[in-house]
Amino acid sequence: MINMKIDSTKKHNRNDIIFIVALLLIATFGALYLFVFRDGGNTVKVTVDGKTYGVYSLNENITEDIHTGNGNLNRLVIRDGKAYMETATCPDGICVSHKPIFRDGESIVCLPNKVVVTVTTTDTDSPDVVI
Amino acid sequence: MNKSKSVAFFGVCTALAMILAYVEVLLPPIFPAVPGIKMGLPNIIIVFLLYRRGPIPAIAVSLLRVALVSMLFSNAMALLYSLSGAILSLLVMIILRKLNFLSTVGVSVAGGVAHNVGQILMAMLLLETSELFYYLVVLTVTGTIAGILIGLCGSLIIKRIPERLLKF
Numbered sequence A: 001m002i003n004m005k006i007d008s009t010k011k012h013n014r015n016d017i018i019f020i021v022a023l024l025l026i027a028t029f030g031a032l033y034l035f036v037f038r039d040g041g042n043t044v045k046v047t048v049d050g051k052t053y054g055v056y057s058l059n060e061n062i063t064e065d066i067h068t069g070n071g072n073l074n075r076l077v078i079r080d081g082k083a084y085m086e087t088a089t090c091p092d093g094i095c096v097s098h099k100p101i102f103r104d105g106e107s108i109v110c111l112p113n114k115v116v117v118t119v120t121t122t123d124t125d126s127p128d129v130v131i
Numbered sequence B: 001m002n003k004s005k006s007v008a009f010f011g012v013c014t015a016l017a018m019i020l021a022y023v024e025v026l027l028p029p030i031f032p033a034v035p036g037i038k039m040g041l042p043n044i045i046i047v048f049l050l051y052r053r054g055p056i057p058a059i060a061v062s063l064l065r066v067a068l069v070s071m072l073f074s075n076a077m078a079l080l081y082s083l084s085g086a087i088l089s090l091l092v093m094i095i096l097r098k099l100n101f102l103s104t105v106g107v108s109v110a111g112g113v114a115h116n117v118g119q120i121l122m123a124m125l126l127l128e129t130s131e132l133f134y135y136l137v138v139l140t141v142t143g144t145i146a147g148i149l150i151g152l153c154g155s156l157i158i159k160r161i162p163e164r165l166l167k168f
């Protein structure tokens, strides 16, 4: 018999709970930071293979075909202040099924085509124009 | 120690881990907003091996499983991605088991979360971006919940499989 009693003590179970609660607390703070304390961004930045491909305003409705080489294509759509990937040639389709993004720092990643779409905030718009 | 019996045993373990990985692909997405999240079902086998057969068999079966599943069902990119997750997960689980302050449930939660963190770190490296924090938060929560379920399954198997079946 190897270590059959190793993990059934009360101390282990108590440590488990502390560990799990700590992990969830860290995630909760992360989520609060992401979803509550962060406002919507105004700019969409696209990088391909780590290099900047283009910067677009989140307030204009556009459709942009991102050519990533080798005939690969990601179609980015910005509509009603949200950005999403409409189509892509990547095999997994993860980027296409990602929900539309609009908060500062949110991103859609297409790992196979090495495309990262990120929402950022730039100060170019004068603040008194907003709403 | 019977060599052919242990070859057969670890072969069955690898096959089981592969089937669990395949089942995961067939299941509907847990959280459709962030695709790519998986339960980490193969970790049941890895946790079992870690506790009943030690770190080396756990490492061998885990890496074999990742390599075979990636070769059969996806590409080299996915291999790199899941390999980094598997290695970090193994490391964390082996160290935590040695330290012996968490039960199998705690260890498998840590392993599940480490698997996700490893994959995201590799993605950050490959894409040269640090803007994947969002994924990290979501995957920590889902990885913790999945890890609890998998740890409970794993600890049942660890306790119930009699040692005489594992004597070669």
Ligand SMILES: [Zn+2]
Pocket: A088, A090, A092, A093, A094, A095, A096, A109, A110, A111, A112, A113
């Ligand atoms: Zn994609």
